[in-house]
Every structure is written in C-alpha cells, then in structure tokens.
Amino acid sequence: MPLTAENAALQIQDRLKDLQRLIHQIDEERRRSEANVNSILRAQQSNFPPQKLKTLFKTGLQDASHEEATIRGALEKIQEIRNIRNERRVAARNAGNKEAIRRGALMKMVQISAQTLPLFVSKPGEKVPPLCGATPAESNYIAKVGDNVAALVKGVEDDENWILAEVVQFLHRQNKYDVIDIDEEQKDRHVLSKRKIIPLPLMRANPETDGHALFPKDTVVMALYPQTTCFYKAIIHRLPQTATEDYLVLFEDSSCTNGYADPLPVAQRYVIAYKPTKKSGGGGSGSVSSA
Amino acid sequence: MASSNTKGVKASNFGASSSGGGNRTGGKTGPVSTTSQPDADASSVGINIPLIKTKDNNKQLPTYHAALQRSADDYLAAEELDNIQLELETLLSSVALRYRVLKSEYESLDKDERRNERRTKHGASGETQTANVNSSSSGKRKREETSSVRKPKHTPASSLKHTKHAKNSPVAPNTDDSMDYVPPTGSHGHGQNRDHHLQKVTLPKNDTPNKFWLSVEPYCMPLTNEDLRLLDDLLEQYSGPLVPPIPELGPHYSTIWATEDMKEVQQASNPNANSNRLKPQNNAANSMLKKAESMMDECVTGPLTQRLVSALLEEQLIQNPSELAASAVADSSNSSSENTHSSAQMNFRSLSLLRNCIDIEKRVKKELIEQGILDLNDFPNNDEDEIHAEIKRLISELSAIAEYNGAALKRLHESAAEEIKRLEIKRKLDTVDQEILEAYKRTMQNKAKRKPLSFEEQQEIHRLTAEQKALSDQLERLQANCFLYE
Numbered sequence: 001m002p003l004t005a006e007n008a009a010l011q012i013q014d015r016l017k018d019l020q021r022l023i024h025q026i027d028e029e030r031r032r033s034e035a036n037v038n039s040i041l042r043a044q045q046s047n048f049p050p051q052k053l054k055t056l057f058k059t060g061l062q063d064a065s066h067e068e069a070t071i072r073g074a075l076e077k078i079q080e081i082r083n084i085r086n087e088r089r090v091a092a093r094n095a096g097n098k099e100a101i102r103r104g105a106l107m108k109m110v111q112i113s114a115q116t117l118p119l120f121v122s123k124p125g126e127k128v129p130p131l132c133g134a135t136p137a138e139s140n141y142i143a144k145v146g147d148n149v150a151a152l153v154k155g156v157e158d159d160e161n162w163i164l165a166e167v168v169q170f171l172h173r174q175n176k177y178d179v180i181d182i183d184e185e186q187k188d189r190h191v192l193s194k195r196k197i198i199p200l201p202l203m204r205a206n207p208e209t210d211g212h213a214l215f216p217k218d219t220v221v222m223a224l225y226p227q228t229t230c231f232y233k234a235i236i237h238r239l240p241q242t243a244t245e246d247y248l249v250l251f252e253d254s255s256c257t258n259g260y261a262d263p264l265p266v267a268q269r270y271v272i273a274y275k276p277t278k279k280s281g282g283g284g285s286g287s288v289s290s291a
Numbered sequence: 292m293a294s295s296n297t298k299g300v301k302a303s304n305f306g307a308s309s310s311g312g313g314n315r316t317g318g319k320t321g322p323v324s325t326t327s328q329p330d331a332d333a334s335s336v337g338i339n340i341p342l343i344k345t346k347d348n349n350k351q352l353p354t355y356h357a358a359l360q361r362s363a364d365d366y367l368a369a370e371e372l373d374n375i376q377l378e379l380e381t382l383l384s385s386v387a388l389r390y391r392v393l394k395s396e397y398e399s400l401d402k403d404e405r406r407n408e409r410r411t412k413h414g415a416s417g418e419t420q421t422a423n424v425n426s427s428s429s430g431k432r433k434r435e436e437t438s439s440v441r442k443p444k445h446t447p448a449s450s451l452k453h454t455k456h457a458k459n460s461p462v463a464p465n466t467d468d469s470m471d472y473v474p475p476t477g478s479h480g481h482g483q484n485r486d487h488h489l490q491k492v493t494l495p496k497n498d499t500p501n502k503f504w505l506s507v508e509p510y511c512m513p514l515t516n517e518d519l520r521l522l523d524d525l526l527e528q529y530s531g532p533l534v535p536p537i538p539e540l541g542p543h544y545s546t547i548w549a550t551e552d553m554k555e556v557q558q559a560s561n562p563n564a565n566s567n568r569l570k571p572q573n574n575a576a577n578s579m580l581k582k583a584e585s586m587m588d589e590c591v592t593g594p595l596t597q598r599l600v601s602a603l604l605e606e607q608l609i610q611n612p613s614e615l616a617a618s619a620v621a622d623s624s625n626s627s628s629e630n631t632h633s634s635a636q637m638n639f640r641s642l643s644l645l646r647n648c649i650d651i652e653k654r655v656k657k658e659l660i661e662q663g664i665l666d667l668n669d670f671p672n673n674d675e676d677e678i679h680a681e682i683k684r685l686i687s688e689l690s691a692i693a694e695y696n697g698a699a700l701k702r703l704h705e706s707a708a709e710e711i712k713r714l715e716i717k718r719k720l721d722t723v724d725q726e727i728l729e730a731y732k733r734t735m736q737n738k739a740k741r742k743p744l745s746f747e748e749q750q751e752i753h754r755l756t757a758e759q760k761a762l763s764d765q766l767e768r769l770q771a772n773c774f775l776y777e
C-alpha cells in the first residue's frame with residue numbers, strides 16, 4: 001500500500017500519542033520500582049530474614065521486567081515512526097523528489113542516524129542477533145531498501161573505495177544491489193555484486209549489558225572516517241563504555257610514524273568487520289569522500 | 292531515606308570495588324558503575340541496584356521530564372524523538388541491569404538459604420554501622436565500607452568520570468558470551484557470603500604448569516636400561532649391510548618396480564583410501580602388469596638372444612626355397628622378428644621363464660665372447676645407465692648418513708651407559724643420605740633424652756658418612772669424565 005504523506009503523518013501522530021502515554025506509564029512504573037528498591041535496601045540494612053528479603057527481591061524483579069517491557073514498547077513505537085519516515089523518504093526519492101542537502105547537513109544526518117540507531121539490550125540469556133554491534137549479517141541476508149551499507153565502488157582513478165551508500169533495490173535476477181552514494185553530490189548509482197556490499201549494523205550493542213557484541217580492542221576493522229562518507233582500515237583503540245559513546249579507532253595512516261593516526265571517535269554503526277579488497281591499501285585517511 | 296539510597300550509584304560502587312575486589316570477579320564492576328548516566332549521582336552503599344531516580348528526571352532525562360509535564364493524552368513533540376529515544380535507551384539499559392542484579396541477588400540469597408542458616412546470624416552480629424550518615428542502606432558490608440574511601444556525595448561528575456575510566460578499563464574486551472554482564476556476586480549485603488565467595492575466587496586452579504611439566508617429563512626422565520636396549524637395537528640395525536646390493540637388470544626393475552610405481556600412483560591419487568580399498572587396487576595393479584607382461588617379453592629376451600634366434604630361424608627360412616625366392620632380406624628379417632615375437636609371447640609368460648630368458652641372454656653373450664665372435668668392448672656397459680648412477684649416488688649418500696647416525700648412536704650409547712652408572716651411584720648416594728638423615732634424627736632424639744651415643748651407633752654413622760663421601764667422590768669423578776668426554 002503506497003504511503004501517502006497524509007497517511008504517514010497520521011500514523012506518526014498516532015504513535016506520538018502512544019509514546020506520550022507510554023512515557024507516563026513508564027514513569028509510574030519507575031516510581032513503583034524505586035519504592036520497592038528502597039524497601040529492599042532498607043530491609044537489607046535492618047537485616048531482614050532472608051525469606052522476606054527474597055519476597056522483596058521477587059517484587060523487585062517483577063517491577064523491573066514490567067518496566068523493561070514498557071520501555072521496550074515505547075522504543076518500538078519510536079522505531080516505527082522512524083520506519084514510516086524512512087519509507088516516506090524512499091517513496092519520495094522514487095517519485096523523483098530529490099532533497100538537496102548541503103554537505104554539513106549531510107554529515108550531521110550521518111551522525112544522527114548513527115546515534116539513533118536502535119539500541120539492543122538483551123534480555124537475560126538472549127543471544128545477540130545478526131547486524132547488532134560487531135555481529136555480522138547472515139550470509140544469505142539481503143539488505144532492505146533504504147538501508148545503509150558500505151559499498152565497494154571504483155573511483156575515478158580505478159582505485160576502489162568503500163563508501164557509505166543506501167540500497168535502492170536488490171536485483172534478484174542478477175543477485176546484485178542497486179545502491180546510491182549517500183553523498184548526494186555523487187549523482188551516479190552503482191550496481192554492485194553482493195560481495196561488494198556490507199550491510200551496516202541495524203542495532204547498537206549496549207556495552208553495559210552486551211559488551212561481548214562489540215569489536216574487541218585491537219581488531220582490524222573498517223570505519224567511516226569522520227566528516228567523510230568513506231570507510232577506511234582502522235584498529236579498535238577503545239570500546240564504547242556506554243550506549244551513547246563511540247568507538248575510538250586508529251586509522252591507518254602511512255604519513256604517521258607508527259603507521260596509524262591518532263584515535264578518532266566513530267559510532268558503532270560505522271564500524272564494520274574488515275574485508276580485504278584487491279588493493280587493500282586503506283591508508284588514504286584524511287581524503288574526503290570517494291570523489 | 293529515599294534520597295540517599297540511589298544517589299551516587301557510582302560512588303558507592305567505587306567503595307565497593309576498591310575494597311571488595313576479592314569478592315567479585317574483576318571487571319564486572321564496570322557495567323554497574325556506568326549504569327546510570329555519566330552524570331548520575333546517587334549514593335547507595337552496599338547493594339548496587341542500578342536505578343535512575345525519578346527525582347533526577349529533570350537532570351538526567353530532560354526530554355523525558357519535559358514530556359511528563361504534559362498530559363498523558365497529549366502528543367509527544369516529533370522533534371523530541373531523537374532525544375527521547377536516547378533517554379529511553381538509558382532507562383532500558385538501567386532497568387535491564389537492575390533486573391540482572393536483582394536476579395543474581397535473589398539467586399544467591401536462595402542458595403545461601405539452602406546452604407545454612409547459622410552463618411546468617413553470624414554475619415548479622417559482625418555488622419557494624421559505619422555507613423554514611425545519610426546512607427540508609429547496607430551497613431552489612433562492613434569490610435567494604437570501612438576500607439573504602441567514600442566519595443563525597445556530590446562529587447563533580449567529571450572527576451567521577453575520570454576515575455571511572457581509569458578503573459574499569461575495557462568493559463568487554465572479550466568476544467565470548469562469558470562476558471555477558473554478570474552482576475557482582477559479592478555485592479549483596481550478606482556478610483555470611485563473603486567466605487563462600489573468597490573460596491570461590493581461589494577455586495579456579497591453574498593447571499598449565501602441571502601440563503607443561505608433564506609434557507616435558509619424558510625428556511628429563513632418568514635413563515633406564517630400557518633406553519639402553521633401544522639404543523642397542525638401533526645400533527644393530529646399522530651394523531648390517533645398509534641396503535641390499537643393486538639388483539641385476541631384469542624382473543626386479545621390470546616387475547617389482549612397476550608394481551611399486553603403480554601402487555604409488557594409485558595411493559597418490561586417493562590419499563584417503565583406507566586399507567580396505569587398497570587391496571583390490573593392488574590386485575588391479577597386478578592384473579594390469581600381467582597384461583603388460585606380454586609387451587615386456589620382448590625387452591626381457593634381450594637383443595643378443597633375439598638376434599641369435601632370428602639368425603637361427605632365418606636359416607630355416609633359407610632352407611625353404613619358395614620363401615627364399617619370394618622375399619628380400621629385409622622382408623625376411625621382418626617376418627622372422629614377427630615370428631620371434633609370437634613365440635616369445637607363448638614361451639615367456641611366467642616369471643621363471645623370464646629368468647631363464649635373462650640367463651639365456653647371459654649365456655649367449657658369454658658364449659659369443661668365448662668363441663671370439665664378439666669382443667667385450669663391443670658391448671656398451673650395461674651398468675652405466677642413468678638409473679644405476681642415481682642408485683649409486685643415493686646409496687653413497689645414504690651410507691654417509693648411516694655412518695654418521697651409527698657414530699652418533701655409538702656416542703649416545705656410551706654416554707647412556709655412563710649415565711646409568713652415574714644414576715646407580717646417585718641412587719646409592721640417596722639411600723645413604725636417607726640413612727644419615729635417619730641417624731641424625733635418632734641422634735637428636737637421644738640428645739633430647741640425654742642418652743649418649745652407643746659405640747655401634749657411632750660406628751654406623753662413621754661408616755655411613757664414609758660411604759657417602761666415597762660415593763660422592765665417585766660421582767664427581769664420573770661427571771668430570773663426562774665433561775672430558777664431551
């Protein structure tokens with residue numbers, strides 16, 4: 001069903017309303033949780049018999065799972081809104097309405113879309129899904145229309161670069177992706193085989209609960225060089241400590257004494273497993289975009 | 292009350308982690324302390340239940356707070372979506388962590404309860420109230436509280452952050468699932484658990500040194516006669532003629548080598564063929580060779596024999612006048628060779644016959660030379676083909692290596708014999724040492740009882756020490772010899 005602008009706006013409004021309601025509900029639940037946590041702490045201090053403590057813990061656990069469920073619900077609504085917006089954007093693009101974005105705005109967008117990538121917080125015992133943090137996609141995965149990917153494209157001088165691109169469509173018959181450069185200045189579209197496309201993570205891993213889903217320190221990765229739309233070879237220098245933090249990575253830089261540039265922050269979304277290419281030299285740090 | 296227990300989750304965490312390090316698995320404190328936003332400040336001591344206080348909404352969750360100011364029936368402002376997402380994610384992470392902490396607390400409580408009740412009482416009595424004035428919770432973890440340097444309640448966030456980073460380095464440098472957040476096990480407020488946890492910490496034993504020494508053991512073991520025997524066996528192998536003499540031209544090369552080559556090729560073509568499958572293949576190889584035999588006959592009979600036989604046959608042909616008239620010399624030789632061919636096919640199928648063939652060739656050669664028909668110099672030296680040269684070369688190489696190996700073995704054998712002698716003496720020395728020790732102990736006991744040493748005992752001690760001296764001298768001499776030898 002084609003999503004008209006009015007329809008989309010209406011749906012978004014619906015969800016915004018739900019969100020507002022959910023936020024109130026969350027607050028209610030948080031208050032209840034807080035009260036119970038306080039009584040747990042009080043109980044511990046006054047050395048309650050374990051049996052009673054256990055009951056209190058049980059209540060605390062119930063509170064926490066309720067609260068968690070509600071928050072997850074709210075976050076889901078937010079994601080739905082994002083999906084609707086994305087769908088609208090893709091539809092608009094297909095209709096030929098090109099939004100001209102300045103370079104600064106583009107970089108900002110790149111940054112924000114990384115920040116607002118949904119956060120994966122595992123339930124106890126839950127496995128990290130593919131495309132969350134460092135977890136790669138399954139081999140038969142096909143990136144959806146509108147998803148961002150890293151694409152290996154040929155530049156002017158026959159050098160290959162991993163650029164930030166968006167999937168326009170997947171050509172099933174050829175088993176190839178049709179992608180566009182995220183940088184609107186590059187007008188050309190690329191039709192690339194599957195192996196020249198790396199889907200970007202669809203979720204951030206939460207360092208506090210799912211630290212193992214992050215790239216370990218010293219892993220060789222490809223990361224989006226800040227203020228560009230190009231991926232270069234880098235080494236993980238420091239992992240994010242909280243959900244909002246970025247990786248610190250060392251980009252390969254032949255002009256530096258030790259071969260690596262100073263650590264730079266790169267969001268989880270733009271750090272992907274290293275994939276060697278024919279000319280796997282990624283030393284062009286500092287070069288801007290794929291131009 | 293409510294004001295204190297959730298403030299400074301981080302600060303309290305530090306206290307806990309700095310002193311109670313032994314109680315918990317390292318690195319696991321990190322996640323807890325980072326639970327609340329970097330600027331969270333709360334101050335629960337004892338159990339660390341991650342909780343962002345509703346009171347701190349406006350500070351930590353401004354967008355969320357703003358949204359709460361509006362009615363629940365209102366719409367959330369669309370432009371706040373990004374921020375509210377981040378704040379909700381913070382809340383989610385916090386509540387997920389809280390769930391884990393509470394769960395582990397609950398489980399450990401459950402375990403403790405089953406373990407014993409007695410120690411609960413003990414833990415309670417050991418409790419001292421050293422907590423902050425405004426700390427409403429805990430107090431049970433006396434050790435941690437007394438030893439920890441309490442952070443001021445309102446430590447500037449920046450400094451906290453700084454220390455935090457210094458403290459909990461990488462949260463999860465590992466990729467395996469074991470890094471899944473596990474709440475600090477020692478963090479619950481029950482003193483009686485402490486011993487239990489300490490035990491737990493010491494439990495994982497490092498087995499690597501043992502494994503290492505076990506692997507090295509065979510190389511360091513004292514020599515035994517078994518080793519000598521092994522050396523003897525090896526020496527014996529080297530004493531005999533190393534390689535069989537180069538076989539004569541003939542079936543050895545034509546049949547045995549061919550079979551071996553066939554086998555080799557087959558084995559190379561299926562390297563994972565098991566023994567079951569190998570057998571029929573060998574048979575196949577043999578049958579193949581048998582098929583080829585007929586072709587080889589000709590070669591085996593040898594040129595001289597062929598010439599002789601054909602000469603003889605030609606005589607017969609000459610006797611036949613019609614044939615003589617019909618054919619030129621070349622033609623007749625052709626047909627005769629065909630004849631020999633077919634007769635050879637019939638006659639020389641079996642190996643024994645083949646051997647006869649060679650004998651024939653030899654005998655013919657010998658006869659021809661003796662008769663003066665042929666000269667020895669007429670024959671190119673058959674032994675001088677390239678295969679023969681290669682075999683010779685390899686044999687000379689092999690014998691050089693064998694000579695070296697034999698020498699090394701002999702040397703090893705000698706040193707091993709020496710070593711065994713030395714070990715024997717050492718063993719004796721050890722027993723004497725043991726006896727001396729015992730004698731010493733006895734003497735000391737007697738001394739304590741103020742009993743003088745008897746003559747026999749003195750004699751015994753003298754004898755033992757003399758023996759010890761003699762043995763150690765012997766050992767030293769041996770060792771000196773060893774060094775000289777080397």
